Amino acid sequence: MSTRSVPRRWEKIFWPGLAFALLLALWYFAVRWSGTKVLPSPVEVKNGLAELLHQHVLWKDIADSLRRVAEGFGLAALLGIPLGLTLGWYPAANNVVNPVIQILRPISPIAWIPVAILFLGIGDHAATSLIFLGAFFPIVVSCVDGVNNVSFIYRRAGRNFGLSPLQLLRRVVFPAALPNILVGLRIAFGIAWLVVVAAEMVAVDSGLGFLIIDSRNSGKRYDLVVAAMLLIGIIGLALDYLFRSLERIRSVRWGFRHES
Amino acid sequence: MATTTATSSPMTPPDQSALLRPKLTVHRVSMVFHRDDNAVPVLDNIELTVADGEFVCLLGPSGCGKSTLLNTMAGFLSPTGGEIRVDNEIVRGPDPRRIFVFQERGVFPWLTVEGNIGFGLAKLSRTERERRIAHYVQMVGLQGFEKAYPSELSGGMKQRLEVARALAVNPDMLFLDEPFGALDSITRLTMRRELLRIWEAERKTVVFVTHDIDEAVQLADRVVVMSARPATIQQIVTIDIPHPRDISSARYLELRDGIFAQIGLAHRI
Numbered sequence: 001m002s003t004r005s006v007p008r009r010w011e012k013i014f015w016p017g018l019a020f021a022l023l024l025a026l027w028y029f030a031v032r033w034s035g036t037k038v039l040p041s042p043v044e045v046k047n048g049l050a051e052l053l054h055q056h057v058l059w060k061d062i063a064d065s066l067r068r069v070a071e072g073f074g075l076a077a078l079l080g081i082p083l084g085l086t087l088g089w090y091p092a093a094n095n096v097v098n099p100v101i102q103i104l105r106p107i108s109p110i111a112w113i114p115v116a117i118l119f120l121g122i123g124d125h126a127a128t129s130l131i132f133l134g135a136f137f138p139i140v141v142s143c144v145d146g147v148n149n150v151s152f153i154y155r156r157a158g159r160n161f162g163l164s165p166l167q168l169l170r171r172v173v174f175p176a177a178l179p180n181i182l183v184g185l186r187i188a189f190g191i192a193w194l195v196v197v198a199a200e201m202v203a204v205d206s207g208l209g210f211l212i213i214d215s216r217n218s219g220k221r222y223d224l225v226v227a228a229m230l231l232i233g234i235i236g237l238a239l240d241y242l243f244r245s246l247e248r249i250r251s252v253r254w255g256f257r258h259e260s
Numbered sequence: 261m262a263t264t265t266a267t268s269s270p271m272t273p274p275d276q277s278a279l280l281r282p283k284l285t286v287h288r289v290s291m292v293f294h295r296d297d298n299a300v301p302v303l304d305n306i307e308l309t310v311a312d313g314e315f316v317c318l319l320g321p322s323g324c325g326k327s328t329l330l331n332t333m334a335g336f337l338s339p340t341g342g343e344i345r346v347d348n349e350i351v352r353g354p355d356p357r358r359i360f361v362f363q364e365r366g367v368f369p370w371l372t373v374e375g376n377i378g379f380g381l382a383k384l385s386r387t388e389r390e391r392r393i394a395h396y397v398q399m400v401g402l403q404g405f406e407k408a409y410p411s412e413l414s415g416g417m418k419q420r421l422e423v424a425r426a427l428a429v430n431p432d433m434l435f436l437d438e439p440f441g442a443l444d445s446i447t448r449l450t451m452r453r454e455l456l457r458i459w460e461a462e463r464k465t466v467v468f469v470t471h472d473i474d475e476a477v478q479l480a481d482r483v484v485v486m487s488a489r490p491a492t493i494q495q496i497v498t499i500d501i502p503h504p505r506d507i508s509s510a511r512y513l514e515l516r517d518g519i520f521a522q523i524g525l526a527h528r529i
Contacts, residue, residue, distance in 0.1 A: 151365070153362050153365050153366050154366070154368065156336055156354070156360065156362075156366075157360070157362065157366045157368070159336075159353075159354045160334070160354040160355075160356065160358075160359055160360050161356050161359075161379060161380035161429065162354075162355070162356040162380070171379075172368070175368070175370040175371075176368075176370065178370065250409055251370045251371070251409075252370065253409070253411070254369035254370065254409065254410070254411045255369075
């Protein structure tokens, strides 16, 4: 056992790798010893994944899921950031709108599925609107909080240099709130990635969510179900990593605690 | 108050003609804050004139209202009674001609050193802006850190950066609110010397809030001693020692001890 507080480079890779390998082994032997015919073993999942790649449907499903997330999340950011900044800037407006937001916010986007299908029919628009709903409220709330938490010293300093209210918003309040806004965007993006899978199970006939439900419905292919689940996890992790790397941009880095 | 009105100074008194033109006048200013239906008087009938180019320290115990007075002078707060004038114009809000320097916390962490110093220079041409930035980077000794972010700077460097950002817009007045309060005692001493050097070079009118008696006597032309809340002016002490001040001279100790006595502190621990 090492007593160093900072793990060595190889340890950072080795121990998580070992945990992952143990989990795979546990999975493999659990399937083998229980003799289940329904749940696939890791080997079968791997073969299923290879089959999906071979049929070329997988890339289209991944692309469709990513496109829906990009559209729903993009629209949520496009509308949510200006709305959140405005509400943060005008507390009176926030007092009016906030109760509505607080009631809508805890409603799972899944609960909106019937309503979305009723208004937008089965199809891409319904799926995108669900992603939008899931991402919109966290973005708005993080922007309002971000603006509210801007130190009064920064505002005073900005006013002291003769900025107009609009300049103050652009040159002081927005950059000061940006770390907070980025956190909100990252959370919203995680939710969007959760919601797209659910939305694709009911509203459309492509995407990773559809792949899961379709694999089960057409011949109980649980190897493909689990393969799709793993892909969703891996892609989600990769996207989150990309978002986290935004926090290292130097003009926002001050708002995050980094080790170095 | 024999100690403070003594005129038998062995050193030359400050040039009185420079102190004649009033820059800032505080006339019968009072301030009442309302908290939970209670009216809390913070400033009571303050009367003060600061001359053009003068360095004035507001000295008082923590929470006495000296910061409130400074904020009203800067236009961030409106007094509930009386009026404040600068160049005979009533102060109605903050103005780039009068810059407020916060305790190093006012630098913008999302901008580099250059970005901070250039913050108030958006209206200037690019070349003029760059020239001014370079000039003030030099003046406060931040060469080599132009591209650094505040999080990479020490407390003293951040404080110098904030002073540089204030000076870059060429204001007539600086308001400093305990600017060196968060610094260690050695850095604080260097910063005082730096501030005096800059003040002698640029001759801005300076109003400086502190609760440190030594700091006030080392820096100021006049020290305004304030009472506990509601703040009133107890006494105004003229520090008739030319710079650089010998802080072990008899006159320095005499003035300092006079203020100690005025505040009601025995000079023994």
